[in-house]
Amino acid sequence: xxxxxxxxxxxxxxLPKILLExxxxxxxxxxxxxPRRIAAxxxxxxxxxxxxSPLGHAVxxxxxxxxxxxxxxxxxxxxxxxxxxxxxxxxxxxAYDTLIIDEAHERSLNxxxxxxxxxxxxxxxxxxxxxxxxxxIDAERFSRHFGGAPVIEVSGRVYPVEVRYRPRRSSLTPAPxxxxxxPLSRAExxxxxxxxxxxxxxxxxxxxxxxxxxxxxxxxxxxxx
Numbered sequence: 001x002x003x004x005x006x007x008x009x010x011x012x013x014x015l016p017k018i019l020l021e022x023x024x025x026x027x028x029x030x031x032x033x034x035p036r037r038i039a040a041x042x043x044x045x046x047x048x049x050x051x052x053s054p055l056g057h058a059v060x061x062x063x064x065x066x067x068x069x070x071x072x073x074x075x076x077x078x079x080x081x082x083x084x085x086x087x088x089x090x091x092x093x094x095a096y097d098t099l100i101i102d103e104a105h106e107r108s109l110n111x112x113x114x115x116x117x118x119x120x121x122x123x124x125x126x127x128x129x130x131x132x133x134x135x136x137i138d139a140e141r142f143s144r145h146f147g148g149a150p151v152i153e154v155s156g157r158v159y160p161v162e163v164r165y166r167p168r169r170s171s172l173t174p175a176p177x178x179x180x181x182x183p184l185s186r187a188e189x190x191x192x193x194x195x196x197x198x199x200x201x202x203x204x205x206x207x208x209x210x211x212x213x214x215x216x217x218x219x220x221x222x223x224x225x
Contacts, residue, residue, distance in 0.1 A: 030074060063078065
């Protein structure tokens with residue numbers, strides 16, 4: 001079977017659960033391949049979470065240098081290279097009763113070898129079920145490769161997108177400019193010390209009140225002396 005579904009349609013996470021409800025995974029595991037290791041781990045964790053099962057029990061994964069498979073595993077998520085390597089010890093892939101080859105459109109060497117190998121294997125194992133999934137697959141071409149396999153198209157969800165543009169700089173209203181307080185001399189600053197922030201605050205408050213005689217406390221202190 002060829003499943004052509006848009007990104008976000010749920011073909012990666014929902015197909016294994018549907019196969020479980022149909023009774024697959026009993027005579028053998030449901031093998032689910034992913035092109036990358038991080039994808040295999042994340043997909044296995046997602047399916048295990050949806051099934052409310054600990055990772056490594058009903059759902060497990062196997063990638064290079066990491067194996068979370070148990071005798072009670074029904075769904076085994078792995079990289080396509082792992083499945084291809086298993087054909088050396090199990091040429092008929094008796095450990096599986098269903099195979100899902102996901103992201104077949106990437107057409108890596110491992111995926112191409114698997115598609116050719118499984119095509120010859122289906123003639124020797126009529127009980128083995130194969131599902132090829134992808135988002136941008138040439139469904140008719142893959143269907144002809146597997147002798148006229150049925151094609152199922154799954155539509156995805158479309159969410160509204162609102163586009164907002166930032167206004168141009170020329171249309172922005174410039175902030176009003178305020179005159180800065182007059183600088184204090186070194187004597188008024190009391191030597192080399194920095195001016196007190198309270199003096200600047202007093203000058204700003206006086207300017208806002210319209211008091212032209214407002215002076216900083218430091219300057220007023222010196223004049224009183």
